[in-house]
Amino acid sequence: MPDVEPGPSARQVELLEAAYAYALANGLADLSLRPLATAIGSSPRVLMFLWGSKDGLIRALLRRAREDELTFLSRLDPADGGAPDAGSPDGGAPQDLAGAVELVWSWLAAAEHRPLLRLWAEAYARSLVEPGGPWAGFARTTVDDWLADLAARQPASERDAPDGAARRTLALAVLRGALLDLLATDDEPRVTAAVALQVSLLRAPR
Template identity: 55%
Template structure:
């Protein structure tokens, strides 16, 4: 596998454009030719800047993860109580403008479970660790992280249901009911 060249302004620009493309089209069937055309480049330039298609996918997953981590940091910095913070997380997840990111997250999460050695490697496990760290801070740490895991399961379940049905009202009511029990 060729080494990835050092970061450059053009690489950063193309990563952002490719990320916007991936939010709409996903990563599963991504082909370099249509992607390159959409971002105003060529497959050859993308391969030069990212080293391989696998490394480009890894960079795109990293870009989506950066957005997720920014959300977690924002909630952490807000200093809200546990219930308010968890509901703030849900409200952000439920906003229609985040559907592309959430579909990308679901794709990366699922693929990392069935293709653990590809560019998806560690994506699901890293996501779980990131969210459990924040939820553990908000909810207080118990010996096994059971409350944080239960809240994360409620958020993830609501999120998958929301992505499948686009029923914000019902999924929000369900998440709020779960959070009231799990994070009083």
């Protein structure tokens, strides 16, 4: 029988969740193990033992942030019934790109999600300038995750059309640009109006 690697201990899970809450509140750019350990009731030695290095801990925190992102996306998965949406005839996830942009933006624009989204923006930017560090691949992975979800929103005729990939790439670019604007200005009404305009363009006859 092949060996099965043991999963994380309850204490490791507890410390990771506490470190994740700390990262949401303080960011990762200037993360130092000693203040983090003090804040979560541990020690740098224990953190080094559990994650091998500071970079190892950062990678674990980025994976934890991605779990939150994928949990949200999974709730929009048509195969699973999706999140309830008034614009969908059967009450399930929207089956068009415009509806997906509306639903995703309503989540991104919610004030309670700002800490996670600031952490996402920080990790996205760092992965572009430090491709060999613990941030490696984060930006590309998040692009792939979101494009896959947007593709799942498109009817097959649109998804497989010559401009299908371009349309979902444009939708992602609008969402990402609007998010960065919102994080910079906190001007939610203006940014939401811009997203609504883009949604109307997506719904315009082709």
